[in-house]
Amino acid sequence: MAEKSCRILISGGTGEIVEKKSRFIATVRPVKSEEEAVSFIEEIKKKYWDARHNCSAFVVGRRGELTRCSDDGEPGGTAGRPMLEVLLNEEICNIAVVVTRYFGGVLLGTGGLVRAYTQAVKEGLAHCVTGIERLGHEILLESDYTDIGRIQYILGQKGIAPLESEYTDRVKLTLLVSAEQSPVLRQELVEATGGRIKWEKNREYYFIDREGGNAYGTDQGD
Secondary structure, three states: OOOEEEEEEEOEEEEEEOOOOEEEEEEEEEEEOOHHHHHHHHHHHHOOOOOOEEEEEEEOOOOOOOOEOOOOOOOOOOOOOHHHHHHHHHOOOEEEEEEEEEEEOOHHHHHHHHHHHHHHHHHHHHHEEEEEEEEEEEEEEOOOHHHHHHHHHHHHOHHHHHHHHEEOOOEEEEEEOOOOOOOHHHHHHHOOOOOOOEEEEEEEEEEEEEEEEEEEEEEEEE
């Protein structure tokens, strides 16, 4: 059974807000394991060693199987948990964030802290690049020249550009199609061509959907 699509960070980022003279610096980074998340948190704590607090949260796993958060000395539930809720609401997996606070001398109160840490994480995410990691099928599609117009029209409607094209006695197209889309597309093409196409799945691998193109990921085999 194919794993579900997962929203991920393509690249991390940093954002900052100021609330009643306190600086909140959010550093966001992609992570693939609890160990990597913990190492990242320690790295940021060393970088901002002179800050009052370095609160953290992370989500690991394609289904968010592992979550952790820390208030790092702030009143319980005012920092780590609100930060984690932002990540969960954004449905981003394999992500960690540390919000560093330089105290400005004015107490914010419980509600003020929750709002500040929540807003800081959102500001950090605004400086990140995200994408959807999907399980894809590499498809070899073969057809007669009489059907290629119909095929190209359907592919164009779905925004699928062939990875490779070969025109000999028959037309051969290599496609990258998401696992969710594959059976529907196959059925449409079969109906449009009266069953004359040849459809062969070469392999499966993860790819990242993002604006401006695809970045290809881990090969998953046949």
